[in-house]
Amino acid sequence: MFKGVIFDLDGVITDTAEYHYLAWQALGEKIGITFDRAFNENLKGVDRMESLRRILALGGKENDYSNEEKEALATEKNDLYQTFIDKVTPADLLPGIPKLLNDLQDHKIAIGLASASKNAPKILKNLGILAEFDTIVDPASLKHGKPAPDIFIQAAKQLNLEIKDAIGVEDAYSGIESIKAAHMFAVGVGDAETLKKADYVVSSTKDLTYDLLVKIWK
Ligand code: BG6
Ligand code: MG
Numbered sequence: 663m664f665k666g667v668i669f670d671l672d673g674v675i676t677d678t679a680e681y682h683y684l685a686w687q688a689l690g691e692k693i694g695i696t697f698d699r700a701f702n703e704n705l706k707g708v709d710r711m712e713s714l715r716r717i718l719a720l721g722g723k724e725n726d727y728s729n730e731e732k733e734a735l736a737t738e739k740n741d742l743y744q745t746f747i748d749k750v751t752p753a754d755l756l757p758g759i760p761k762l763l764n765d766l767q768d769h770k771i772a773i774g775l776a777s778a779s780k781n782a783p784k785i786l787k788n789l790g791i792l793a794e795f796d797t798i799v800d801p802a803s804l805k806h807g808k809p810a811p812d813i814f815i816q817a818a819k820q821l822n823l824e825i826k827d828a829i830g831v832e833d834a835y836s837g838i839e840s841i842k843a844a845h846m847f848a849v850g851v852g853d854a855e856t857l858k859k860a861d862y863v864v865s866s867t868k869d870l871t872y873d874l875l876v877k878i879w880k
Contacts, residue, residue: 695721
């Protein structure tokens with residue numbers, strides 16, 4: 663049996679992936695770069711500065727800003743993003759997630775968070791589930807973000823688990839890459855084609871039950 667489940671946050675536990683999109687879009691409009699949801703898929707799971715780099719590259723503007731100006735742009739995006747997450751409440755937990763967390767605890771399965779977001783502790787607190795997590799990886803402590811395996815390896819380490827005993831759950835292409843690069847069992851939430859490197863994909867968190875995890879682990 664698996665001994666731990668390591669979750670991504672944005673797009674798995676709550677729909678903050680949409681808020682990231684809206685905040686980047688607003689910044690993009692201001693600097694004359696428009697992008698759609700398809701491009702936004704490339705930003706999911708990717709840390710703040712790398713997301714900005716990808717947006718600037720899309721607009722052919724990667725050399726138009728100094729590092730200081732880029733920091734200011736990223737801060738501006740984050741300030742807007744934070745106005746969205748300030749309003750997050752337990753009602754924003756995605757369907758099935760509260761029951762899954764309860765069931766994992768009842769079965770003494772460890773719960774970890776492997777999110778690239780520096781806002782993660784605040785979001786978990788607003789969702790009312792901060793205490794359910796046995797560990798949270800600090801993304802600032804890592805050399806390489808997703809798709810590198812570092813964050814899932816670190817989460818397993820913080821839970822005192824071997825990689826082979828853990829399940830990673832992700833909604834992003836870069837996130838599934840990260841879990842598989844760590845050689846961990848990967849469950850994707852979302853589009854089966856985008857997430858085809860996962861060991862199993864559900865289309866919605868509604869399907870992400872304890873019983874399902876037991877079944878697919880066998
Ligand atoms: C990830 C999101 O969880 O966190 C990315 O999928 C986001 O879209 C990244 O860029 C960093 O988040 P934050 O909150 O530190 O800007
Ligand atoms: Mg995500």
